[in-house]
């Protein structure tokens with residue numbers, strides 16, 4: 309245990325580890341007592357930085373059309389069983405209005421790579437949201453775009469951008485994506501986003517088919533060097549209409565452990581307790597908060613379209629209500645663990661309380 313505790317100290321002090329040290333830590337993730345020690349350290353760092361406040365973001369899943377075919381994704385282009393939909397600008401603004409009334413001050417606009425929603429249209433949408441809700445942040449999660457398009461979206465007022473790198477190993481990246489999608493392009497997009505000035509989020513799933521501990525070490529090393537403002541780490545959960553339908557789910561405990569390691573490595577990072585974690589584990593989001601997460605992102609899309617944005621099976625069990633119900637349920641759950649929702653944008657560098 310002493311050697312492991314030293315590794316946690318080293319991770320915190322240097323913000324980095326070498327591959328063999330990462331692999332030693334991951335192997336120790338099987339040890340419940342050590343996971344508890346890591347969670348305790350991560351939780352302490354989170355409380356020091358953010359007090360007992362938790363940032364919330366309302367996700368609006370505005371289109372499930374996608375030109376891509378990621379092998380793990382339920383709304384991939386090849387899934388002909390998905391009933392496609394897209395919200396129009398008025399419907400998206402209504403989601404923001406409802407979310408705003410319940411205290412959401414960040415809206416995350418998420419979609420597949422839907423070419424209908426051109427950069428021009430997205431810019432107009434972002435400008436409208438920022439005009440109507442000037443005290444809110446807009447996060448975009450709409451995939452890979454040319455650098456110039458990212459610049460236009462930033463100029464239109466978008467504050468943050470989420471683009472999971474999915475795997476920092478090109479070998480593993482190519483096992484879970486078709487040949488026309490490459491890690492090199494994904495990483496170019498991420499560096500462009502950060503360079504432009506977006507608060508940028510990367511991330512990956514734990515337990516995607518073919519993933520090894522060396523791949524995970526590669527992911528953590530990438531996050532260490534890229535220093536994103538946000539990191540999304542959730543368990544892999546299969547979708548029945550994808551090539552990975554029969555693959556097992558990722559390990560929830562290992563996911564929680566990685567959240568703790570991420571907090572220890574990057575103490576200021578915005579770290580969500582993801583929807584997938586909430587789907588896989590009972591009280592998964594609260595467990596995520598206790599492991600070092602400080603953000604929760606409930607789904608505030610219209611109820612009638614939620615079942616169509618199924619990246620993986622059972623996703624909707626995590627967010628079973630309207631924006632108002634979710635907000636008050638979340639507040640209740642957080643108060644049971646001594647935390648509370650912060651009404652505010654929750655930018656990188658903000659203290660919650």
Ligand code: SF4
Nearest residue numbers: 374376378381384420
């Ligand atoms: S993960 Fe994103 S880019 Fe890939 S198929 Fe799904 S929606 Fe499209």
